[in-house]
Amino acid sequence: MAAFPAPASGVVPTDQLVLCAAASAFLGRYRGRTRVHTESDLRVFLRWCTDQDLDPLAAARVDVERYVRWLQDVRRYQPSTVSRRLSVVVGFYRVCVIDAILDHSPADYVRRPTVPAESPTLGLGHLQFEALITTARLSTNPNDFALVVLLGLLGLRIFEACGASIADLGEEHGHRVLRVGGKGGKVVLVPLPPAVARSIDRAVDDRTSGPILRNTLGGRMDRHAATRRLSTWPKPQGSGCRGCIRTCCATRS
Template identity: 70%
Template sequence: MQETRRYKPATISRRLSVVIGFYRTAVIDGVLAASPADHVRRPHVPPESPTLGLSHLQFEAMLQAGRTSANINDFALVTMLGLLGLRIFEACGANIQDLREEHGHRVLKVHGKGDKVVLTPLPPVVQRATERAVDNRQEGPILRNRQAGRMDRHAATCRLHHLAHEAGINLPRMHPHMLRHTFVTTMLDAGVDLRDVQIAARHADPRTTMRYERARKNLDRHPNYIRAAYMASGT
């Protein structure tokens, strides 16, 4: 995984966790005398998220590009990732039948990791975007590709690349998780409590949310800005 496939440390660590848990269960059940994974060293995972989200202005530009796009799926894609914080497989897997009314709220039933199902309320802008993508259809996927089939991860990434170009955003690698990252960091910037952010992002472990918080602080509150402001005040 590390040398041949060039996977990131976090990906390798997650996969090793599954293997180690499997063998630990085999030992507990008496199938094996000892676990062969006991002494496997996991790669070091940085405490902060390696992904950087979009700035507020960049995200506004992406929303505007999606809103004015001729492709009716673009605006829904950007809002589902950036305003609902959906993972890309959750957004692409969402169906029209998952849209419903609950206690006066328009909600989307999200099928997340580990087959967990949650109801996510839709802000008005997301409602308008999804209604535009649904286009009076009664069933099927919310997001569709150019062949009218279900949009997949590859097609979604291509659409985001196109929208970033239209919005004048020059990034070396635009990918769907950047919008989910933006969803988390924007809430933190707005002063939302870390626990509430964890619930909104559906992170099982609060340490996952903390990785976004550390990455945000490392850049937005870097001492270089303080020093530059101090020097400017004296010149």
């Protein structure tokens, strides 16, 4: 795992090899985008352990509880995010017990945060979304406008928009389409309205390969970069909260 780089000598300690094997065994249960997201959440925990000078395979229940408090009090994540990331930790340790790497799971009996049955966040109204579209269209970064129309007009999930590549663009029966890989490995062809097609063309420019949406460094934009882009824009007039901008368009998953 990237959170535990190999020493300069090139000799990897045995406990690190065991940890890598345990992480690989856990992630091997997942496929596609689910694996990518699960690996991302696991890396957060392993990186936290590194910062705490803690061996994940020697962690106790109190350490997992400290990790949960860090997610809540320091990173200030929503209860749903904390619960999801704790679920990944629970699953990782469960596999460690199944594979006889650990005698028991330190994540057992760690209390999960209460997740409301209904989201308290309101989406954007019609005029608010028009203001968001206008803001994105005037941006000097063409990826901003493409991001908003892919999410707001085409209705893609955040990982679907960020995972789209130039090679996924095509034509069917005279219509421009985008091949979208959704949950469960399902692939669908989504027709592109003219406004969406134009925004994609601006973002793609003269490139013939690579991602449609790029971050400020020129690499593929991920869901975290997309959320940051949306949350830094001015709040549309009349919106209930700043977070509704990214919730309305960006956090469908």
